[in-house]
Amino acid sequence: MTAALSTRLTKQLGIAHPIISAPMALAAGGALAAAVTRAGGLGLIGGGYGNSDWIRTQFEAAGAERVGVGFITWSVQRSPGVVAEALALNPVAVMLSFGDPAAFADQIKDAGATLICQCQNLNHVEQAVRAGADIIVAQGSEAGGHGAFRGTLSLVPEVADFLSTRSPETLLVAAGGIADGRALAASLLLGADGVLMGTRLWASSEAVVHPRHHETIVASNGDDTIRTSTPDIARGLDWPAEFTARIRRNAFTERWHGDEQSLAANTAVEGPRYSAAFADGDPDNAGVFFGEAAGLIHSIEPAGSIIERVIAEAVAVLRSGASYLR
Numbered sequence: 001m002t003a004a005l006s007t008r009l010t011k012q013l014g015i016a017h018p019i020i021s022a023p024m025a026l027a028a029g030g031a032l033a034a035a036v037t038r039a040g041g042l043g044l045i046g047g048g049y050g051n052s053d054w055i056r057t058q059f060e061a062a063g064a065e066r067v068g069v070g071f072i073t074w075s076v077q078r079s080p081g082v083v084a085e086a087l088a089l090n091p092v093a094v095m096l097s098f099g100d101p102a103a104f105a106d107q108i109k110d111a112g113a114t115l116i117c118q119c120q121n122l123n124h125v126e127q128a129v130r131a132g133a134d135i136i137v138a139q140g141s142e143a144g145g146h147g148a149f150r151g152t153l154s155l156v157p158e159v160a161d162f163l164s165t166r167s168p169e170t171l172l173v174a175a176g177g178i179a180d181g182r183a184l185a186a187s188l189l190l191g192a193d194g195v196l197m198g199t200r201l202w203a204s205s206e207a208v209v210h211p212r213h214h215e216t217i218v219a220s221n222g223d224d225t226i227r228t229s230t231p232d233i234a235r236g237l238d239w240p241a242e243f244t245a246r247i248r249r250n251a252f253t254e255r256w257h258g259d260e261q262s263l264a265a266n267t268a269v270e271g272p273r274y275s276a277a278f279a280d281g282d283p284d285n286a287g288v289f290f291g292e293a294a295g296l297i298h299s300i301e302p303a304g305s306i307i308e309r310v311i312a313e314a315v316a317v318l319r320s321g322a323s324y325l326r
């Protein structure tokens, strides 16, 4: 290993590099999580809406690597036993996003797992601190998948300031649009202890992603995504109104974004059509979930190569930063 960065995150989690992989529903299975951990980061399995069988299978796929798991909070609140089942698999960390973490916080911490809470605004950060979060992920709107409307560049330092007075022992991780070493270095300078990457690792050979969806991200730039509720309406998912999903703009979004009421009225037809298109890897007629970092991604690579390059780039950027000083 030629390059390394040491932060509070690497020390607290006992990892070599300050990078966590996002627990991406459907896409972040055990193979990706294990590859990220093997490369020196911390890999999280995408527990998503809470399918116990899938989660167990993915922990098995991760083998003996230290991995964690993430859940969509409002969804697992409806089937809370899923979190207890996952804790029995000994995750290093549990990440909760999109809902008040209070109901699960004690259970997670009592099991000895690190509690990570992903937050999209300062209200969420207050809730997470109150619940006893060990790590807060400040997620900006550039992010792929679900999120809200604050941009990463101002959200991260604002949360850093908040934590420095209100809960200095809580670590901060930046997310949203982070796909290379420049953004990792910038995140550290903004006050984060590390980063969480989704889109960049979605575009890895270990992610559970249809090859045609992978072709789409390589051909896309950062202008090609949109925040929309249309995939949730088509799938009949009851997402709280404050969250939308960032996905590839395509024929599906052209047809239904802005005409959500019609989509909602047609889910009996459009729901199965959407599911079939997703399963077929049809990039035009279902949601292809990735973020604005698409414009920085030019090939599908093994997760380990991505992590190694991001660290080497960040070290180079941080070293060259001294050149600005007079």
Ligand SMILES: Cc1cc2nc3c(=O)[nH]c(=O)nc-3n(C[C@H](O)[C@H](O)[C@H](O)COP(=O)(O)O)c2cc1C
Pocket (backbone or CB within 6 Å): 022, 023, 024, 025, 027, 046, 047, 048, 049, 070, 071, 072, 096, 097, 118, 139, 142, 143, 144, 145, 146, 175, 176, 177, 178, 196, 197, 198, 199, 200, 202, 289, 290, 291, 292, 293
């Ligand atoms: C395909 C995809 C699926 C995602 N699914 C989840 C999820 O199930 N739970 C969650 O907390 N975040 C999810 N996210 C959001 C990530 O946790 C993270 O905030 C985001 O990927 C960071 O921004 P980036 O995509 O620009 O790296 C997802 C992101 C992507 C790209």
